[in-house]
Amino acid sequence: MASIPKAAPQPIPRIAPREDLNPLRIAQIQFDIAAEYLKLDPGIRQILRTPKRVLEVSVPTKMDNGQIKVFTGYRVQHNVSRGPAKGGLRYHPNVTLDEVKALATWMTWKTATVNIPYGGGKGGVICDPKRMTKSELERMTRRYTSEILPLIGPEQDIPAPDVYTDAQTMAWIMDTYSMTKGYSALGVVTGKPLSIGGSEGRTEATARGCVVATEEACKTKKMSLRGATVAIQGFGNVGSLAARLFTEKKARVVAISDSRGGVFNSRGIDPLKAMRYKERSGTVVGMPGTSRISNDDLLTMKCDILVPAALENVITLNNVEQIKAKMVVEGANGPTTPHADEVLARKGILLLPDILANAGGVTVSYFEWVQDLQSFFWSEAEVNTKLESVMRRAFQQVHDMARKHRAHLRTGAYVLAVGRVADATLVRGLFP
Numbered sequence: 001m002a003s004i005p006k007a008a009p010q011p012i013p014r015i016a017p018r019e020d021l022n023p024l025r026i027a028q029i030q031f032d033i034a035a036e037y038l039k040l041d042p043g044i045r046q047i048l049r050t051p052k053r054v055l056e057v058s059v060p061t062k063m064d065n066g067q068i069k070v071f072t073g074y075r076v077q078h079n080v081s082r083g084p085a086k087g088g089l090r091y092h093p094n095v096t097l098d099e100v101k102a103l104a105t106w107m108t109w110k111t112a113t114v115n116i117p118y119g120g121g122k123g124g125v126i127c128d129p130k131r132m133t134k135s136e137l138e139r140m141t142r143r144y145t146s147e148i149l150p151l152i153g154p155e156q157d158i159p160a161p162d163v164y165t166d167a168q169t170m171a172w173i174m175d176t177y178s179m180t181k182g183y184s185a186l187g188v189v190t191g192k193p194l195s196i197g198g199s200e201g202r203t204e205a206t207a208r209g210c211v212v213a214t215e216e217a218c219k220t221k222k223m224s225l226r227g228a229t230v231a232i233q234g235f236g237n238v239g240s241l242a243a244r245l246f247t248e249k250k251a252r253v254v255a256i257s258d259s260r261g262g263v264f265n266s267r268g269i270d271p272l273k274a275m276r277y278k279e280r281s282g283t284v285v286g287m288p289g290t291s292r293i294s295n296d297d298l299l300t301m302k303c304d305i306l307v308p309a310a311l312e313n314v315i316t317l318n319n320v321e322q323i324k325a326k327m328v329v330e331g332a333n334g335p336t337t338p339h340a341d342e343v344l345a346r347k348g349i350l351l352l353p354d355i356l357a358n359a360g361g362v363t364v365s366y367f368e369w370v371q372d373l374q375s376f377f378w379s380e381a382e383v384n385t386k387l388e389s390v391m392r393r394a395f396q397q398v399h400d401m402a403r404k405h406r407a408h409l410r411t412g413a414y415v416l417a418v419g420r421v422a423d424a425t426l427v428r429g430l431f432p
Contacts, residue, residue, distance in 0.1 A: 019339055021313045023102035029338045031105070034414035037405055044422055051101050052119075053077040057147035059125060061140040064133055071127050071140060075148045077157055078104035078120040081424040084155055085121030086111060086362060088162025089169065091137075095124035099312075103162075106333055107362070110355040112417035114394045116366045121157050123148065129164045138172055145176040152177065154187030154373065160365050161191040163311070166237075167203075171196060186372035190365035199368035201383035202361075206331070207241035208384065209360015209391045211249065214305060214329050216395040217352050217409075221327065229303040231255040231325070233262070233295055234310030235274065235284050238331045238358065242307060243271035251305070255298045256284050259310075262298045263290035300324065308335035315340045323349060330354035345408045353410035355417060356398050363390050 020026070028049060035045050059071040074097055077085040087107040100122045108120025125144055129137060151157050152173075161170060170189040174196060177188045186197035194200070201208070218225045228251045232239045235258045243253045252268040260283040263269065269290060277287045285292060299306065299314060300322040308314050309331030315323065320340040328344060329352045330336060336344070336351065344351050364387055371377045378386075402412025 019317045019337055021316065021337065022098055023312050023334055024098040024105070026313075026334060026337060027102040027105040030410070030414055031109075031418060033338075033411055034418040037407075037411065037415045038419055038422065040418075040422055044425060047425060048079065048418065048421060051076050051078045051104060052080060053151065054097070054101065055148060055151055056097065057144065059140055059144045059147060061136065061143055063136055071125050071144075073123070073125040073144045073147065074100045075123040075151055075157070076100045076104040076121060077151065078122075079108040079421060079425075080119035081421055081428060082112060083117035083119055084153075085157040086118035086160070086365065087121035087123065087157075088160045089123040089125075089165050089173075090163035091125050091127050091129045091165055091169075092163050093126060093128045095126045100124045102312075103333055106355060108421060109414060109417035110359050111362055111366075112420040113355045113398065113413050114359045114363050114390050115397075115420065116363060116390075118158075118362070118366065121159075122162075123159055137169070141169055141172045142176045145173045146180070149177065149180060152188060154185060154369070158187065158365070158369060159189050160361070161237075163236075167191055167193045167198065186375075187369050190368040190372075192368070197368070197372045199364060199371055199383060200378065200380035201387065202364045202368055203237070204241045204245070205364035205383075205387060206238045206358050206361030207245055209363060209387060210238065210242050210307070210309075210329060210331050210357050211245045212360070212388050212391040213352055213357050213395050214246075214327070215249070216392055216399075217327060217329070217350060220399060221350055223304070223326065226250040227252065228305055229254045230305045230307065231298050231301055231303040232307045232309055232331070233257050233298050233314065234308065234332060235278060236309070238361075239307065239309035240271060240275050240278075242309060242331060243269070243274065246305075247271050254303060255293060255301060257293070257295050257298045257310075258283055258285075261285040262293045262295055263287050264293045264298075264301070265290045305329060307331045311335070313337060315344075317343070320344060323347070325349060328352065330357045333358065341408065341410055351409060353398075353413050356394060356409070356413050359394065360387055360391060363387055 055075045057073045104122035111118040170192045178184045192198040230253045255264045302324040306325035312334030315336040320343040327350045398413045401416045
């Protein structure tokens with residue numbers, strides 16, 4: 001496979017010298033770059049730049065002490081030209097409407113990048129799940145579900161887990177929706193427990209897709225994944241499972257971190273021991289046999305592969321010049337700003353964009369949905385084989401598009417994805 005040529009200067013729209021870290025603005029800049037390459041009609045640009053539907057809801061919840069607390073929740077559907085909206089639900093104290101709009105936008109491009117028949121959606125509730133009990137989270141989830149009920153459904157909008165939500169959260173949503181409808185609707189959410197229509201292989205799908213995409217990228221860099229040093233920022237579901245899968249491929253995970261800090265060991269960190277330690281301690285910090293580092297130290301340390309798998313805007317103009325990795329693999333959504341993209345390209349650092357690198361999760365969510373609708377379930381081996389096939393094909397198509405336009409991989413992915421959604425929008429036409 002031929003290597004990617006040095007990227008030509010990208011037509012980034014004029015933005016203020018001070019970097020804008022608003023995720024929605026960043027998502028729009030990334031879209032605008034692709035729109036320029038595709039020479040999209042101004043009307044189509046407006047359609048694809050604007051979320052189709054935005055819902056803000058009040059979520060009154062009875063807390064364990066008997067008091068009522070009102071949370072604010074959102075559900076955004078960005079585009080449904082290619083199929084029902086698909087996207088996660090996050091619980092976090094810093095959730096904003098602009099963030100949810102950006103994440104829904106990224107989901108539109110992500111599903112189009114791997115060419116599955118979905119549009120983009122996203123949800124969020126402003127809360128601190130670490131300070132809530134399981135029963136409080138259940139009551140909040142069920143009330144949130146009832147508030148967004150008119151928007152969701154197997155043919156409309158299919159939520160999934162995201163930051164601080166999991167299979168149990170999805171089970172509560174599925175049950176609430178089903179009780180309201182009067183029948184069990186397995187396909188209303190993905191990322192569910194296996195006992196109620198979940199899919200084998202879904203839990204590690206995002207991480208597995210990330211590692212498969214990294215393998216393909218290593219081929220273009222003529223670099224061996226075996227023996228490569230890996231640093232992973234964020235040791236949640238994606239980061240911890242990616243650490244395990246990288247280790248199985250004989251790469252050496254030398255640094256990991258979570259919200260409290262990170263740890264380092266040049267000889268390698270055993271991901272299974274790290275997961276057990278975090279389960280007991282609530283953090284990887286203090287793990288025996290490691291030295292403590294900060295999240296900033298991890299991002300700028302010398303390594304072959306850097307995997308930002310936490311939140312957005314962690315690689316910015318403030319630290320991008322200090323990035324020493326040979327490759328950045330975006331396990332999280334939106335971890336790198338547009339200006340930082342350009343610096344990484346100038347430095348010759350290959351970046352695997354989020355809409356490709358972490359698309360394994362939505363791909364197996366699609367498999368789960370298909371299995372639910374058919375009531376016919378696949379083995380884990382079958383799921384993983386299909387996932388690897390989708391990820392390798394998507395990488396090749398993104399790589400080819402990047403070469404065609406003499407651009408970096410993010411631009412290649414966006415041109416591919418935006419082109420597919422624009423085609424669907426044009427061929428469907430405008431109603432009425």
